[in-house]
Amino acid sequence: MRLRTLSFAGYRSFAARSPAAPERPLQRLQLAPLTILLGKNNSGKSTVARLLHHVLLALGHDGKDPFPMDRDGHKYGGSFRDVQHGGAFFNPVDLEVELSAEDGAETTLATQLIQVSDIADDRPPLVQKCIFRGKAFAAEETPLRGLLPDVPEANSWREGARRLLKASCHIGPVRDSVQESYEVVRNKTEQRLPNSRDAIAQMLLTDVELRAAVGDWMAKHLEGWRVDVRQSLDTFKLMARRAGRESNLADAGQGIQQVLPVAVLCCWRSLGRSDASFLDIMEQPELHLHDAAHAPIGDLLLSAVADTRGNLVVETHSESLVLRVRRRIAEGRLSPDHVAMIYVEDTAEGSQLRPIPLEPNGEVEWWPEGVFSEAFVEVKAIRRAQRARGGA
Known part of the structure; x- marks a missing residue:
């Protein structure tokens, strides 16, 4: 409809x-x-x-x-x-x-x-x-x-x-900051929407093509920084990486953190993840x-x-x-x-x-x-x- x-x-x-x-x-x-x-x-x-x-x-x-x-x-x-x-x-x-x-x-x-x-x-x-x-x-x-x-x-x-x-998703004027770490969710029951901090993190962990698309856009327009993932068994972190440098995305500036939900939702839509x-x-x-x-x-x-x-x-x-x-x-x-x-x-x-x-x-x-x-x-x-x- x-x-x-x-x-x-x-x-x-x-x-x-x-x-x-x-x-x-x-x-x-x-x-x-x-x-x-x-x-x-x-x-x-x-x-x-x-x-x-x-x-x-x-x-x-x-x-x-x-x-x-x-x-x-x-x-x-x-x-x-x-x-x-x-x-x-x-x-x-x-x-x-x-x-x-x-x-x-x-x-x-x-x-x-x-x-x-x-x-x-x-x-x-x-x-x-x-x-x-x-x-x-x-x-x-x-x-x-x-x-x-x-x-x-x-x-x-x-x-x-x-x-x-x-x-449908609603991205408000103030987005939640990135967490220091996340637990891996393995009991996926239905398709996620990138409509929350946790959902975005889980999608970046599991959807390699989405992570690459978001990372490519960020690298091109945010001074070479791209989002990546570092996993350790049942936990993982979102990382900001550029030319051999990396840090936890939670420690990055608010600009990168606040635009992440926007980039994820737009890339997710452009990849046709939902019909x-x-x-x-x-x-x-x-x-x-x-x-x-x-x-x-x-x-x-x-x-x-x-x-x-x-x-x-x-x-x-x-x-x-x-x-x-x-x-x-x-x-x-x-x-x-x-x-x-x-x-x-x-x-x-x-x-x-x-x-x-x-x-x-x-x-x-x-x-x-x-x-x-x-x-x-x-x-x-x-x-x-x-x-x-x-x-x-």
Whole structure:
């Protein structure tokens, strides 16, 4: 299954269709194989990225709560009130999704979630509206399981959402540091995902081709350093090696440690280790890295979705990463349809999504004022200061 578009209102920093603005337009996110979220701090980029998996969780849920807040210990909020815009019980959350299945079938769901009163903030929300495949379902007449009605035609979509979420990874803005050592896990029962520190270590131990791919990328773009493994019976260590030098990766700089999950996931995807559709989320893949490594990360991200089998949504502050993606389009190596670039803007009415269309020559139809212009502003200020002091 694929999630094609998500339209929403009333979720966290995004304004709601409140009683005062019942016709407020929904914010619409149309996913491409690579979707890049741009914006200033606290504009709502992470909110958008995390909402995608939250919606999949709700679509695949089998219980009575239409919008669960917890997934295997990952919390989207303490209660529904935490995700309502402004924390106000009278602000509904509106969601509309367009889905497609492996066989080409498509479906839609439009729903509105409400909290009935200020004193019910610790209870699950109620479904005020549920329109599935163009047909309205009343909650008092047709029970719901998660966001979907409990009807036979919804079962395959519910299961598809569960499979899609299970096959997807979320790399947050702060990754766990590498451990000094790991125990070898021999009782592998199902295919691992590179979605945790321990899983990544075990995959680098057992998958020689993956380890080589990650090591080659690191050696090329991180001053010759590559990741390797040193095993001793039932324990092993991840090592950083370069030209006869080696050290425990746990003692390496944060740049190498923080980019490791990004490199492993992208190489794992590009090697085709899973044939399932996926919707991966990455927040700040460039974290702690020198700017020289940011552009190569752009290529790394593109490699993960080269076969368009899945979607990768990336939240970034890196100009070099964005420019590398635009360069690949300008070179004709990438279709502009392969990339969606979204500017998340913090306005007086809440966060808003503003698509930035890309041209076949890599140019953009418009660009948000002040974004990635900081260096130019500082250079102009230096020149003004030099002139004021009698310089050249």
